[in-house]
Amino acid sequence: MKNGFHVFLAAFVALGISWLGFVLGSILQLGVEGQATVLQSSDLYPVQRPGAATMGLQVYRAEGCAACHTEQIRQEGVACDVVLTAMGNNPAAVKKAVAGLGAQISDATNALPKTVLSRVSKAGADAATASISSAGGTAEIHIVATGPDIARGWGVRGSVARDYLWDDPVQLGNLRAGPDLANVGARLGNVTWQLLHLYAPQSVVKGSAMPPFRFLFRVEKIGGAPSPDALQLPKPFAPAPGYEVVPTRDARNLAAYLVSLHADVPLFEAPFTPEVSTK
Amino acid sequence: MNPTSPESQTGATNAASCRVPFLALFGGGALWLVVGLTLAILASLTFHKPDIFANCAWLTYGRLQPAANDAIVYGFCVPAALGVILWIFCQLSESELLLPLLPIVGANLWHLGVFVGLIEILIGGSTGFPSLEFQRGGSVLLFAAFLLIAISAFATFGARRRRELHPSHWFLLAALFWFPWIYSTANLFLMAWPVRGVCQAVVDWWFCANFLFVWTALAGIGVGLFYLFGGPNDEEATGPDDNQRFLTLFSFWTLILFGAWCGIPQGAPVPAWLPALSAVGAALTILPILTIASVALRAVRTRGAAPCRGGPRCSILFGTAFFVISGIMFVALGCPHIGPVIELTWFAFAQTQLQILGFLTIVLCGAICALMPRVMGFDLVFPRLARVRHWLFISGIVLFAGALAVGGILQGLKLQSLAPFATVTASVLPFYRVSTTGLLFLWLGALLFALNIFGMTLKWKLARLHSCLAWLRAPEETIAAADTAAAAGNGRAK
Amino acid sequence: MSGNHSSNPSSCRPPANRSGAPTWMLVLTLILGYLGGVYFDHHSGWFSPAVYSPYSSSTELAAYQPKSGAQAMAARGHLLYGQICAACHSDDGMGKPGQAPPLAGSEWVNEKGFHRVAEIPQIGLTGSIPVKGQPWNSTMPPMGAGLSDADLAAVVTYVRSAWGNHAPPVTASDIKSVRSTVAGHPAISGAAGLKAIAE
Numbered sequence: 001m002k003n004g005f006h007v008f009l010a011a012f013v014a015l016g017i018s019w020l021g022f023v024l025g026s027i028l029q030l031g032v033e034g035q036a037t038v039l040q041s042s043d044l045y046p047v048q049r050p051g052a053a054t055m056g057l058q059v060y061r062a063e064g065c066a067a068c069h070t071e072q073i074r075q076e077g078v079a080c081d082v083v084l085t086a087m088g089n090n091p092a093a094v095k096k097a098v099a100g101l102g103a104q105i106s107d108a109t110n111a112l113p114k115t116v117l118s119r120v121s122k123a124g125a126d127a128a129t130a131s132i133s134s135a136g137g138t139a140e141i142h143i144v145a146t147g148p149d150i151a152r153g154w155g156v157r158g159s160v161a162r163d164y165l166w167d168d169p170v171q172l173g174n175l176r177a178g179p180d181l182a183n184v185g186a187r188l189g190n191v192t193w194q195l196l197h198l199y200a201p202q203s204v205v206k207g208s209a210m211p212p213f214r215f216l217f218r219v220e221k222i223g224g225a226p227s228p229d230a231l232q233l234p235k236p237f238a239p240a241p242g243y244e245v246v247p248t249r250d251a252r253n254l255a256a257y258l259v260s261l262h263a264d265v266p267l268f269e270a271p272f273t274p275e276v277s278t279k
Numbered sequence: 280m281n282p283t284s285p286e287s288q289t290g291a292t293n294a295a296s297c298r299v300p301f302l303a304l305f306g307g308g309a310l311w312l313v314v315g316l317t318l319a320i321l322a323s324l325t326f327h328k329p330d331i332f333a334n335c336a337w338l339t340y341g342r343l344q345p346a347a348n349d350a351i352v353y354g355f356c357v358p359a360a361l362g363v364i365l366w367i368f369c370q371l372s373e374s375e376l377l378l379p380l381l382p383i384v385g386a387n388l389w390h391l392g393v394f395v396g397l398i399e400i401l402i403g404g405s406t407g408f409p410s411l412e413f414q415r416g417g418s419v420l421l422f423a424a425f426l427l428i429a430i431s432a433f434a435t436f437g438a439r440r441r442r443e444l445h446p447s448h449w450f451l452l453a454a455l456f457w458f459p460w461i462y463s464t465a466n467l468f469l470m471a472w473p474v475r476g477v478c479q480a481v482v483d484w485w486f487c488a489n490f491l492f493v494w495t496a497l498a499g500i501g502v503g504l505f506y507l508f509g510g511p512n513d514e515e516a517t518g519p520d521d522n523q524r525f526l527t528l529f530s531f532w533t534l535i536l537f538g539a540w541c542g543i544p545q546g547a548p549v550p551a552w553l554p555a556l557s558a559v560g561a562a563l564t565i566l567p568i569l570t571i572a573s574v575a576l577r578a579v580r581t582r583g584a585a586p587c588r589g590g591p592r593c594s595i596l597f598g599t600a601f602f603v604i605s606g607i608m609f610v611a612l613g614c615p616h617i618g619p620v621i622e623l624t625w626f627a628f629a630q631t632q633l634q635i636l637g638f639l640t641i642v643l644c645g646a647i648c649a650l651m652p653r654v655m656g657f658d659l660v661f662p663r664l665a666r667v668r669h670w671l672f673i674s675g676i677v678l679f680a681g682a683l684a685v686g687g688i689l690q691g692l693k694l695q696s697l698a699p700f701a702t703v704t705a706s707v708l709p710f711y712r713v714s715t716t717g718l719l720f721l722w723l724g725a726l727l728f729a730l731n732i733f734g735m736t737l738k739w740k741l742a743r744l745h746s747c748l749a750w751l752r753a754p755e756e757t758i759a760a761a762d763t764a765a766a767a768g769n770g771r772a773k
Numbered sequence: 774m775s776g777n778h779s780s781n782p783s784s785c786r787p788p789a790n791r792s793g794a795p796t797w798m799l800v801l802t803l804i805l806g807y808l809g810g811v812y813f814d815h816h817s818g819w820f821s822p823a824v825y826s827p828y829s830s831s832t833e834l835a836a837y838q839p840k841s842g843a844q845a846m847a848a849r850g851h852l853l854y855g856q857i858c859a860a861c862h863s864d865d866g867m868g869k870p871g872q873a874p875p876l877a878g879s880e881w882v883n884e885k886g887f888h889r890v891a892e893i894p895q896i897g898l899t900g901s902i903p904v905k906g907q908p909w910n911s912t913m914p915p916m917g918a919g920l921s922d923a924d925l926a927a928v929v930t931y932v933r934s935a936w937g938n939h940a941p942p943v944t945a946s947d948i949k950s951v952r953s954t955v956a957g958h959p960a961i962s963g964a965a966g967l968k969a970i971a972e
Contacts, residue, residue, distance in 0.1 A: 064342050066341070161549055173623075
């Protein structure tokens with residue numbers, strides 16, 4: 001390289017193509033994304049967060065929660081469950097087909113639907129469904145997202161770009177000193193629990209390493225009547241008698257934001273079969 | 280600038296032109312390094328005793344940690360690198376520093392920008408984007424200041440006598456060009472006209488890889504090559520032979536071509552082509568890293584491994600070794616299969632810290648301690664402390680980044696194995712304790728570095744005051760004495 | 774890249790020859806470039822905006838989409854039933870004493886026509902009705918009023934085909950027509966009200 005201009009040109013070209021690819025490319029492709037229909041439903045996703053939750057995101061940003069928490073579920077793979085939904089006209093043949101897959105099934109009518117194969121490949125699931133339907137039964141394939149994050153119960157599928165459509169700033173985080181929060185509203189969806197956890201993490205999670213955010217709360221002398229918002233804290237964490245802990249607006253907004261974190265619907269780009277609650 | 284005058288005389292004049300800008304750049308930088316490491320130590324206390332700052336909003340971990348990081352990166356690394364770039368351009372151009380007012384103004388604007396940005400983070404006004412936490416005010420100041428200093432650097436570069444470029448020219452010129460582009464892109468797309476949704480994260484990842492890896496590598500390797508190959512006035516300089524020149528050129532091209540494509544984590548919530556492209560970029564980034572390692576090894580072999588006494592060459596060899604380690608860690612983070620295990624753990628944090636504090640800071644501190652005596656015309660105030668500082672930095676970064684890297688791998692494996700989350704956190708804690716010890720070493724080293732810089736500033740100010748008083752009494756004699764002193768100082772520095 | 778330097782004539786030194794480049798470096802560059810290309814080909818989904826890891830192509834993603842048609846509708850109906858109806862009518866469709874009558878084997882559910890069973894979730898039901906030979910006097914709120922036509926069709930179809938029920942499926946357009954006729958009506962009042970609806 002002969003002179004400064006050549007160096008400039010080299011750097012310009014090298015950085016320019018990466019700029020075109022990553023910055024412009026992603027903005028052109030992902031920037032136009034909008035709401036999408038949830039799979040097998042007419043619901044739109046994602047819906048805008050409620051007002052308090054949108055303000056809570058700003059508290060999340062200001063306190064730097066993303067320094068320790070991520071909001072991204074990593075999906076490692078995808079597997080299939082085969083679920084027998086109807087025996088059809090020839091239960092004996094279906095039973096034989098199911099037995100051939102290594103599962104047993106009882107005669108009771110409400111035994112269905114029953115999972116006869118779990119965590120198999122798509123090809124395996126297709127073959128099993130075919131063998132059941134050729135015996136006259138009906139079977140469904142349930143899509144299951146797999147990976148350590150999902151096994152931990154942090155989420156039900158990998159996070160996709162659409163999950164963050166309404167968030168500004170997007171707080172993906174880059175360190176898991178604490179658990180992932182992408183779907184925390186679905187597993188810990190109680191505002192009171194979240195407030196207790198923010199004020200005194202150890203009062204609800206034994207051995208928690210999270211720092212308490214007491215500065216988001218006010219310890220006040222109880223006036224005429226106790227405040228309806230005051231936290232009901234267990235003994236070692238409770239304030240002195242005659243005092244009560246009242247969450248500030250910031251704390252309530254932050255809790256509302258945490259509760260609003262739901263990434264648990266199937267989308268075209270992240271398909272899975274939602275678990276049906278069986279109580 | 281008179282070609283007939285003795286060379287030492289010219290050298291002293293050239294060096295003297297850098298005094299005020301360098302004191303502004305390095306003095307503020309040293310201060311921010313101490314501030315940044317203090318904030319980092321305060322932040323790390325939260326992990327040892329979670330409720331230590333529970334009642335104090337501005338000392339919460341989520342504010343302290345980004346503030347510490349930004350104080351070190353923006354407060355120290357960038358201005359110190361700019362100062363050293365100015366010095367190297369002066370040396371390679373055999374010229375004085377041109378437009379010296381610009382770096383003086385630039386340095387003050389820069390430090391003001393860092394101050395404003397840090398205060399905003401601590402009062403809860405961070406932007407929430409990793410490594411770009413400064414709000415508009417701070418970032419506009421930083422951008423303007425960088426341009427001012429870069430203009431002076433380009434002017435000095437243009438005044439060079441030999442047309443042929445030194446290998447460190449390539450790296451440093453590219454670094455001067457790289458930062459304004461990535462910094463303006465990131466700030467425009469994140470703050471001025473914020474892009475939607477996850478694009479924000481993509482822009483931030485792009486910036487982080489291009490700044491914390493590519494820019495730091497360009498600056499640090501550029502400085503390192505100058506001291507490895509030697510400048511035009513260096514009697515011992517062997518200069519690069521053809522082979523080394525080729526290897527350096529190859530590493531330069533591969534670094535800017537492939538390094539710029541890194542940074543999108545594997546498994547990120549973006550369409551698969553982004554992480555896939557980034558994985559290819561990361562795998563190819565191993566090329567510049569191995570090439571730099573082989574250039575450094577050759578340089579050591581040709582000039583012989585002199586005992587390490589904390590001189591610039593010694594700092595640069597240690598710094599290059601840390602760069603190679605950090606680079607391999609960086610590539611591992613970007614690789615499929617390995618990356619997803621370690622990337623959301625302390626390992627990624629350790630990689631960034633090793634790159635900034637292990638590689639760039641050590642290279643820059645070594646260079647600054649070598650160049651300041653020549654600029655100021657007198658030796659370091661505490662030359663012994665500079666050596667102690669060198670070893671404190673080395674041991675500190677090994678403890679700090681090493682412990683976190685090992686802890687991070689463990690954390691990643693445990694997260695994969697579905698161990699209960701409390702166990703995962705608990706298993707990292709012993710490593711974290713070691714890392715805080717390393718931070719204390721680094722903090723002490725930064726303190727010694729700042730002592731030397733401030734000592735020199737004070738000594739220079741006192742000498743100036745003294746000569747002013749003397750001049751008031753006997754103007755003629757003082758000028759003659761000053762000339763002799765400058766010549767003597769220059770000789771000693773060599 | 775190397776040509777850039779070897780073609781440099783201004784250098785006072787002889788131009789760098791190819792021996793300047795160690796063989797290992799060139800071989801490694803080629804191998805990494807090749808592997809990178811293969812990796813990108815297999816894992817990038819070729820710039821598709823819908824392909825996310827762990828899927829590697831839009832074909833693979835399409836294979837994992839739920840089957841459309843009856844099966845998908847049954848799955849959706851099953852899901853919504855679990856979320857909305859099962860609290861009272863229970864998961865096995867047997868109802869809960871004192872709360873809600875059984876749906877499994879219910880004569881109202883198994884009617885060939887869908888109008889009655891489609892109206893109940895839309896406007897609700899009060900008063901006493903006989904189910905499987907027993908009088909049930911409880912109130913059903915319009916639980917399905919907020920569902921879309923497709924979702925309500927899926928739930929009704931699921932209820933009419935699960936637990937041994939055998940009534941024909943209901944489509945979204947069926948629900949739409951029912952919805953337009955009942956708009957603004959009060960809750961159905963007892964067996965008489967229910968019978969007043971054409972089957």
